[in-house]
Amino acid sequence: xxxSTVILPIDRWRDEGRDKWRRAEELxxxxxxxxxxxxxxxxxxxxxxxxxxxxxxxxxxxxRLRLGTLVTxxxxxxxxxxxxxxxxxxxxxxxRVTLGIGAGGTGFDATALGQDPWTPRERADRFGxxxxxxxxxxxxxxxxxxxxxxxxxxxxxxxxxxxxxRLPFAVAATGPRGLRLAARHGQAWVTTGDPxxxxxxxxxxxxxxxxxxxxxxxxxxxxxxxxVAELDxxxxxxxxxxxxxxxxxxxxxVDFAGRHAELGFTDIVIHWPIPGSDFxxxxxxxxxxxxxxxxxxx
Numbered sequence: 001x002x003x004s005t006v007i008l009p010i011d012r013w014r015d016e017g018r019d020k021w022r023r024a025e026e027l028x029x030x031x032x033x034x035x036x037x038x039x040x041x042x043x044x045x046x047x048x049x050x051x052x053x054x055x056x057x058x059x060x061x062x063x064r065l066r067l068g069t070l071v072t073x074x075x076x077x078x079x080x081x082x083x084x085x086x087x088x089x090x091x092x093x094x095x096r097v098t099l100g101i102g103a104g105g106t107g108f109d110a111t112a113l114g115q116d117p118w119t120p121r122e123r124a125d126r127f128g129x130x131x132x133x134x135x136x137x138x139x140x141x142x143x144x145x146x147x148x149x150x151x152x153x154x155x156x157x158x159x160x161x162x163x164x165x166r167l168p169f170a171v172a173a174t175g176p177r178g179l180r181l182a183a184r185h186g187q188a189w190v191t192t193g194d195p196x197x198x199x200x201x202x203x204x205x206x207x208x209x210x211x212x213x214x215x216x217x218x219x220x221x222x223x224x225x226x227x228v229a230e231l232d233x234x235x236x237x238x239x240x241x242x243x244x245x246x247x248x249x250x251x252x253x254v255d256f257a258g259r260h261a262e263l264g265f266t267d268i269v270i271h272w273p274i275p276g277s278d279f280x281x282x283x284x285x286x287x288x289x290x291x292x293x294x295x296x297x298x
Contacts, residue, residue, distance in 0.1 A: 073104030095162035102172030
C-alpha cells in the first residue's frame with residue numbers, strides 16, 4: 001500500500017506553501033495532491049490559490065514526488081483549456097502528474113461562474129462527455145469534436161504528455177455511470193467512502209459500503225473485458241465515520257489502513273494537518289505515520 005497526502009492550497013507560497021511540498025517529498029509520500037476548487041467549505045473566506053499554478057510551483061521544488069489534483073471537475077473547467085494546462089504541467093514536472101477527476105458537486109464552484117447548480121443527472125451527463133474528450137485531447141495532436149456540452153475545433157496539443165500515451169486519470173466515482181468511466185478511462189479509481197454514513201454510520205458500515213463500491217467497479221470493468229486489478233484504488237480519508245481518529249496515533253492509522261488494504265485499496269491519502277479545521281492533527285503523529293506506516297503495512 002502507498003501513502004499519499006493532500007496539501008490544501010491555503011498558504012502563500014513563500015510563507016509555508018513551498019516548505020510543505022518539499023517536506024512531503026522528504027517524508028516519502030508517494031503523491032502530494034491538492035484540491036482543484038475555486039474555494040471550499042469553511043476555507044471560503046480565507047486564502048485559496050489555484051491548483052495548476054500551485055502544482056507547477058511544487059514541481060519546480062521537488063524531484064521525485066508525484067503531484068496531482070484530487071479532484072478536478074467540470075464545474076469550472078473546460079476540456080480544451082484543461083488539457084493545455086495539464087500537458088504543460090506534465091512537462092514541467094517531467095512526467096509526475098496524476099489527474100484526479102470527478103463529476104463535481106453543489107459547492108461554491110457550482111455557481112461561481114454565474115450558472116445555476118446542475119442536478120446530479122446534469123453533472124453525470126457532462127462528466128460523460130468531459131472525460132472521453134479530455135482523454136482524446138491528451139493523446140491526439142489535433143482534436144475536433146461537437147457534443148451536447150463541450151466542443152473542440154482543431155484543438156492542438158503538441159507535443160503531448162511526457163507520460164505516454166497520456167498522464168494517468170484517477171476517476172472519482174460511486175454511481176454506475178461514473179464507475180463505467182473509471183473502468184474505461186481510468187488508471188485509478190477514487191472514493192471517499194459513502195457520504196450517507198459520515199454523520200451517523202459506523203466504521204464497520206463504511207467498510208461494507210466500500211466493499212460494495214469495489215464490487216460495482218469490478219462489474220463495470222468486467223462489462224468491457226478489463227481486469228479490475230489493473231486499476232489502483234485510492235481512498236481519500238477524512239470523510240468516513242472514523243473522521244480524524246486514524247491520525248490520532250501510528251497504531252490507529254495502521255489498523256485503519258490495514259482494514260482497507262484488505263478490501264483491495266492500493267493507496268491511502270491523508271490530509272496535511274491544518275489547525276482549527278476538520279483536518280486538525282498532531283504534526284508529529286502525522287510525520288511518524290508518513291515515515292513508518294508503509295513499512296508496517298507491508
